[in-house]
Amino acid sequence: MKILVCISNVPDTTTKITFTNDNTEFNTAGVQFILNPYDEIALSRAIDLCEGGKGTVTVINVGDSSTEPTIRKALAIGADDAVRINAMPQDAYFVAYQIAEYAKTQQFDLILTGRESIDHNGAQVPAMIAELLDIPSVSIVKKLDFDGKTATLSREIEGGKEVVEVDAPFVASCAEGVAEWKIPNMRGIMSARTKPLQVIEAAATEQLSKINQYQTPAPRSAVKMIEADDVKGLVDLLHSEAKVI
Amino acid sequence: MSVLVYVENTEGQFKKSAFEVVSYAKAIADQLNTNLVALSIGQVANEQLSNLGGYGAQKVLNCNGIQSFDSQAYAAVIAEAATKESAEVVVMANSFSGKGLSPRVAVKLKAGLASGAVELPQINGGQLSVKKTAYSGKAFAMLALNTQVKVIALNPNAFQVKENSTAATIENFQASSATSRIKVKEVVRASDKISLPEAELVVSAGRGMKGPENWHLVEDLAQALGAATACSKPVSDAGWRPHEEHVGQTGIAVSPNLYIAVGISGAIQHLAGVSSSKTIVAINKDPEAPFFKVADYGIVGDAMEVLPKLTEAVKAYKAQS
Ligand SMILES: Cc1cc2nc3c(=O)[nH]c(=O)nc-3n(C[C@H](O)[C@H](O)[C@H](O)COP(=O)(O)OP(=O)(O)OC[C@H]3O[C@@H](n4cnc5c(N)ncnc54)[C@H](O)[C@@H]3O)c2cc1C
Ligand SMILES: Nc1ncnc2c1ncn2[C@@H]1O[C@H](COP(=O)(O)O)[C@@H](O)[C@H]1O
Numbered sequence: 001m002k003i004l005v006c007i008s009n010v011p012d013t014t015t016k017i018t019f020t021n022d023n024t025e026f027n028t029a030g031v032q033f034i035l036n037p038y039d040e041i042a043l044s045r046a047i048d049l050c051e052g053g054k055g056t057v058t059v060i061n062v063g064d065s066s067t068e069p070t071i072r073k074a075l076a077i078g079a080d081d082a083v084r085i086n087a088m089p090q091d092a093y094f095v096a097y098q099i100a101e102y103a104k105t106q107q108f109d110l111i112l113t114g115r116e117s118i119d120h121n122g123a124q125v126p127a128m129i130a131e132l133l134d135i136p137s138v139s140i141v142k143k144l145d146f147d148g149k150t151a152t153l154s155r156e157i158e159g160g161k162e163v164v165e166v167d168a169p170f171v172a173s174c175a176e177g178v179a180e181w182k183i184p185n186m187r188g189i190m191s192a193r194t195k196p197l198q199v200i201e202a203a204a205t206e207q208l209s210k211i212n213q214y215q216t217p218a219p220r221s222a223v224k225m226i227e228a229d230d231v232k233g234l235v236d237l238l239h240s241e242a243k244v245i
Numbered sequence: 246m247s248v249l250v251y252v253e254n255t256e257g258q259f260k261k262s263a264f265e266v267v268s269y270a271k272a273i274a275d276q277l278n279t280n281l282v283a284l285s286i287g288q289v290a291n292e293q294l295s296n297l298g299g300y301g302a303q304k305v306l307n308c309n310g311i312q313s314f315d316s317q318a319y320a321a322v323i324a325e326a327a328t329k330e331s332a333e334v335v336v337m338a339n340s341f342s343g344k345g346l347s348p349r350v351a352v353k354l355k356a357g358l359a360s361g362a363v364e365l366p367q368i369n370g371g372q373l374s375v376k377k378t379a380y381s382g383k384a385f386a387m388l389a390l391n392t393q394v395k396v397i398a399l400n401p402n403a404f405q406v407k408e409n410s411t412a413a414t415i416e417n418f419q420a421s422s423a424t425s426r427i428k429v430k431e432v433v434r435a436s437d438k439i440s441l442p443e444a445e446l447v448v449s450a451g452r453g454m455k456g457p458e459n460w461h462l463v464e465d466l467a468q469a470l471g472a473a474t475a476c477s478k479p480v481s482d483a484g485w486r487p488h489e490e491h492v493g494q495t496g497i498a499v500s501p502n503l504y505i506a507v508g509i510s511g512a513i514q515h516l517a518g519v520s521s522s523k524t525i526v527a528i529n530k531d532p533e534a535p536f537f538k539v540a541d542y543g544i545v546g547d548a549m550e551v552l553p554k555l556t557e558a559v560k561a562y563k564a565q566s
Contacts, residue, residue: 011380013381013494013495013513013514013517014513014514016383016513017380017383017384019384026380037495038495092348092358093351093352093358096348096352115344116344118380118381118494118495119379119380119381120379121361121378121379121380121381121498122348122358122360122361123344123348123360124347124348124351124358124360125348126345126348127316127344127345127346127347127348127349128348128349128351128352130316130317130349131317131320131348131349131352131353132352135317136315136316136317136426136427137316137317137345137349138316138345138427139316139341139342139344139345140341140344140345142488142489152430155341156341156489157314157341157342157432157434158255158340158341158342158440158442158443159255159434159435159438159439159440160432160433160434160435160438161432161433161489162314162429162431162432162433163429163430163431163432163433164427164428164429164430165427165428165430166426166427166428167426173345175488176481176488176491176495176496177488208351208355208356208357208358208390208391208392209357209358209359209388209389209390209391209392210388210389210391211379211386211387211388211389212374212387212388212389213386213387214379214384214385214386214387215376215384215385215386215387216383216384216385217382217383217384217385217520217521220520220525220539220540220541221541223527223537223538223540223541223542223543224541224542224543225537225542225543225544225545226542226543226544227544228544228545228546228547228550228551229554231544231551231554231555231557231558232558232561232562234526234542234544234555234558235555235558235559235561235562236562237542238503238524238526238542239562239566242503242523242524242541242542244445244446244502244503244523244524245446245470245503245559245562
């Protein structure tokens, strides 16, 4: 079996988000970039499925050369090889288009992604890839079993979960629960340096959306402290002042 | 020209979030001076469908041919309806299903997509500018859509339901191209549970609760308020609570009217997913806990003592109001 895992390079979760250039650009000064946590969990599941020589895992990233440490991390965790499409992501459609174009040249059984990237939070790339390839997609997957032909997945729905069955090939966007996080071991880190990383130039496509400006949330007003034995006072304020109950 | 709104049903019923998207789409149709057409997929009774008129839909397309949810088949129906109605803007909810759906619709229509919209768009000629969440709730982005057709997926709880009584005509709609390739084996829906992203009130608790055996205190308060329950990441990692309750940057993002955080320190990753809540209450025994910096109301105290008292006070308030 052949699995493709899409990985994005995102600011570390502790990053305080600021912008430069009149709020048009994300300020990368001093920011550490990491493998998107959901992509890491998708990768972990892919590696588990291929364990014992049952298949190979390729990771793909659309990005400039600055994303290579993140790609090497994915190889250290256990991916077999990597592809980088050499372009700055313009929007989700652009990214999905590049990945779909690459996938068309290969025969992947599964294409796994994270449920969303923690920077753009579009949750757009996975379903776009599937539409471009005209194959099914299942989003927010919390469990994934695959026998080589048919997969059984559990996905999150409003107020519950749904178990579905679908034949490969398809795209699944993965969330917590789908696997245990894997920590790269010394052997993984050493071998990651020599695993193949292919760089491909981007295919031409249009950009369908553009971020013109960013805004940071308005600061909240100061907290009103209430004595621990005056819970009734809190209930009154929630009713009369905040008007939420 | 028109605005098309896809309205999701839950087992044949429209919930508040459905009326939110219709109200939002109606406001856009008014901005553009055009008609609002709603589309429903699945088995929904006619009287339910005509309820959509109450929020401004002039026409309701009813596609009851496909039973279970398959984003590929649904997207084909929505795109076909959009083409038939010459829709300039297609609106839907940024729900769990919507996240799998709106990108496919956008690709089919070669449309720019804004998912996670939190406000009405600004319209400049043929361009829409949509405010959406970015960086896990730590920021917003103004996204410009220049394409002929635009798709907007609205965040839950971001737009107020607005009644707008219109007599809606109901029309059957059968799409030609939709075939489902996904088989649904099982649906587990806790009917008494309020879905977290849509909840207006949320009671959330962290490691300060010490262990799962104390969670009844959290549930009692949630029940008294009619709130959903949530938790911090370490709590679900430890298996005290299920993963789907974990909120924050790597969990679910919520923006309820009221978020009560009990025994949660207020780490940046947690706050990322909850800071757009309208009102925040923090209960923590440590007066220095970072959560108090973003809270509107705070109580310094032991959760085990404060929670039962607060639950009683809420019950007393409910009884007299
Ligand atoms: C990559 C990454 C992603 C992450 N994503 C998330 C995320 O999405 N969501 C998330 O929540 N976290 C996330 N975290 C974890 C986050 O950094 C914090 O560790 C976590 O939020 C802390 O949870 P907590 O507040 O429940 O526990 P703690 O930090 O242990 O805090 C417990 C709090 O309870 C208080 N307390 C103790 N006893 C009592 C009592 N009897 N009564 C009242 N208060 C009491 C303490 O004063 C303390 O403030 C992430 C971390 C990483 C590295
Ligand atoms: N630049 C990228 N390169 C490769 N995969 C990506 C990229 N951006 C996003 N993805 C994948 O798509 C998922 C959803 O991203 P998004 O649509 O940005 O929320 C991520 O979890 C990744 O798996």
